[in-house]
Amino acid sequence: MTGGPEKHERLAERQDPGGEPAEQPIVSMLPSTPGRKVSTKKLVFTPIVIALALVGTYLWITNIPLDSIERNSLSGGAVRQALWQQIKLVVYSTFFVLVIAIPLGIALTRRPLRKAAPVATAIANLGQSIPSIGLLALLTFWLGIGPGTALVGMVAYAVLPVLSNTMVGLRAIDPSLVDAARGIGMSGWGVLRKVELPLAVPLILAGVRNALVLNVGTGTLAGFVSGGGLGTIITNGIVTQRTRVLIVGSVLAVALALLVDWLASLAELQMTPHGLEAG
Amino acid sequence: MADSQRAVTGATIELDDLTKRYPGSRQPAVDSVNMEIAAGETVILVGPSGCGKSTTLRMINRLIEPSSGRIRIDGEDVTDIDPVRLRRRIGYAIQSSGLFPHMTVAENIAQVPKMTGWPKARIKERVEEMLDLVGLDPREFHARYPRQLSGGQQQRVGVARALAADPPVLLMDEPFGAVDPITRDHLQDELIRLQHELHKTIVFVTHDFDEAIKLGDRIAVLREQSHIAQFDTPEAILTNPSDDFVSGFVGAGAALKRLNLTRVRDVGIEDVPTVTMDDPLQEIFNKLRERGGNELLLLDRQRRPYKWLRRGDLMRAKGSLARAGTLVSHHVTRDATLRDALEAVLTDSAGRVPVTGRRGEYVGVVDMETLLNSVHELLEADRMAALEHRHDLEESRAHQTQEQLESGFAGGDQP
Structure with missing residues (x-):
């Protein structure tokens, strides 16, 4: 899983205003513009790799003899169900992460709550520094087993990147811009909606992307607490000592993670406000 | 729409005992400022950082938010609205323009x-109008993003944004502090032109005294805690600083700075004999001889200064006007400041330069002597005015105290 130092590196990299000043007007939204986070190569390359991996695994698994246990574990229905559960877990947990982390991040950068920010970050950090499997195991003592427990664990785990990126994004805004916005007569809500949030969007989105990928990863652990998902196939593979089952489950999980990251990068590209591109 | 909008000019601003006290510091950051600013006036607040x-x-x-005191704009108390x-x-314009990077210039x-x-249509029209006003081509600039503009252009857009809703009052906080000196000079000239058209009430903060002199109708020199050291016209502050603090702030060369405040049109311009290219040679010869050693100014067909002719020049050039004399290398317009004129006179080898009108046509000549005389006169007049002003002030103060004393006694009698 993504560790602390690496994450900070990524934050720092995103905060960097891009280095070279834009000499010539940058009008195009082309991803090849220097300073973009997503290169054209990656845009095309990632889906091709995913497709190749999936097709290859499919051809391999349908063309070798399987024993009954393997056939059961890898029947179309079982795989489809596991995949669907996994996607649902990711979607739901991400939804809750957004609903919790973004408003919380906004609230913690407002003046009345600014002092509480370190406490909140510390708690969120705690959620992430516990190993995810340990967190899930602990949660089962409290909530029992099932998809609900898995969901709580995933949310606790993924809140931090979104929360900290929201806060960093809002704090990194040039104070003179907020001053100007207030000075020309925007209300506090207007400043937030029209100036602060749009300017923080790139960083918030980076956090969301991070959270999504984390969620796909943590989602595979849901299998351990009977939460369903691709983790079930992987655990089956381990328990019944069927490596092929294990491989199919893992390939699917990896492909899903890459796909989600790719989709998120598209969204990032689409949602970054114009005028902020090379920055 | 234009007429009713144009008619709106500045509003008066009154600051009454305005004080800001930050919690935890014993001394107020701003200590009871009193100031009256007339409608349409440009007032510069200048002082050390x-x-x-x-x-x-x-x-x-x-x-x-002020800790105490009142603010009145156009007579209306706005302290609690x-x-x-x-x-x-x-209107509000700040250093580094404060433009929103994710919005286009028009937005x-x-x-x-x-x-x-x-309404939308009116906003659109207004945006174009404002871009025009600050000297940016609307078609070229309205869809650009701030980072695609130079510093000076950003600042212009900042001023356009501040003026967009046609506010009577414009506050500017070191708006030209972050641009290079040449651009700053341009922007200052533009602001002067704008203000000439719009007559807003402008309050402008800077730490650059030269900027203050150039832009201000009146300048408030502030010392710590915003205590007003002197609040007066640039001329008065330059020639008669109220104390050591102000003269220290005015800096060296007050008399030279004073030259920036007067234009060539305001001082005596001399006349020199002129001839044009079309005059017959014989007449030019005669004029040169008559003048006994003096020069003639040869004008071209548009009556623009062309060459200086001296006696002997024509002889040496064997009667050819095209080759005779020395070309006019420097000239100043009637709108040039005395400082520019002095610069030109000092650079000119013979210490005199022609003055030209709007289309470059000859108007007269200034030389070292006339310039020095007029500067002396100016400084003298300023000194007299300042003395008179001080005298008036003391008299009115004496008058006030007397009135207060009397009304105090009267008030004491009543209950």
Whole structure:
């Protein structure tokens, strides 16, 4: 899983205003513009790799003899169900992460709550520094087993990147811009909606992307607490000592993670406000 | 729409005992400022950094809430009204322009009109008008993003945004502090031109005294805690600084700076004999001889100064006007400041330069002697005016105290 130092590196990299000043007007939204986070190569390359991996695994698994246990574990229905559960877990947990982390991040950068920010970050950090499997195991003592427990664990785990990126994004805004916005007569809500949030969007989105990928990863652990998902196939593979089952489950999980990251990068590209591109 | 809008000029601003005290510090950051600013006047707050000039400015639109005192704009007490509504009536331009990087130039300018609920068509029209006003081509610039503009262009857009809703008052917080000197000079000239058209009430903060002299109708020199050391016209401050603090701030060369405040048109311009290219040679010869050693100014067909002719020049050039004489290398317009004129006279080898009118046509000549004389006269007049002013002030103060004393006694009698 993504560790602390690496994450900070990524934050720092995103905060960097891009280095070279834009000499010539940058009008195009082309991803090849220097300073973009997503290169054209990656845009095309990632889906091709995913497709190749999936097709290859499919051809391999349908063309070798399987024993009954393997056939059961890898029947179309079982795989489809596991995949669907996994996607649902990711979607739901991400939804809750957004609903919790973004408003919380906004609230913690407002003046009345600014002092509480370190406490909140510390708690969120705690959620992430516990190993995810340990967190899930602990949660089962409290909530029992099932998809609900898995969901709580995933949310606790993924809140931090979104929360900290929201806060960093809002704090990194040039104070003179907020001053100007207030000075020309925007209300506090207007400043937030029209100036602060749009300017923080790139960083918030980076956090969301991070959270999504984390969620796909943590989602595979849901299998351990009977939460369903691709983790079930992987655990089956381990328990019944069927490596092929294990491989199919893992390939699917990896492909899903890459796909989600790719989709998120598209969204990032689409949602970054114009005028902020090379920055 | 234009007529009713044009008619709106500046509003008066009155600051009454305006004070800002920050919690935890014993001394107030701004200590009871009293100031009356007339409608359509440009007032510059100037002082060393940390003297509270910015704080004072930001209290006028209540970005900083005053701890005590009143603010009145156009006679209306705005100290307790909704600050958001107040700010929409006051233009605000800051250093580094404060443009929103994620909005186009047009969107930036449209912000205040949009918030005050103008109809769309009118906003669009207004944006174009404002871009025109600040000297940017609307077609070229309206869809650009701020980072695609130079510093000077950004600052122009910043001023356009501040003026978009046609506020009577414009607050400017070191707006030209972050641009290079040449651009700053241009922007200052532009602001002077704008103000000539619009007659807003402008309160302008700077730490650059030369900028203050150039732009201000009146200058308030502030010392720490925003105590007003002197509040007067640039001329008066230059020639008669009220104390050591002010003269220290004015800096060396006050007399030279004074030259920036007067234009060539205001001083005596001399006349020299002129001839034109079309005059017959014989007449030119005669004129040269008659003048006994003096020069003639040869004008071209548009009556623009062309060459200086001396006696002997024609002989040496064997009667050819094209080859005779020395070309006019320097000239100044009637709108040039005396400082520019002095510069030109000093650079000119013979110490005199022609003065030209709007189309470059000959108007007269200034030389070292006339310049020096007029500068002396100016400084003398300033000194006299300042003395008189001080005298008046003392008299009115004496009068006031007397009145207060009398009314105090009268008040004491009543109950």
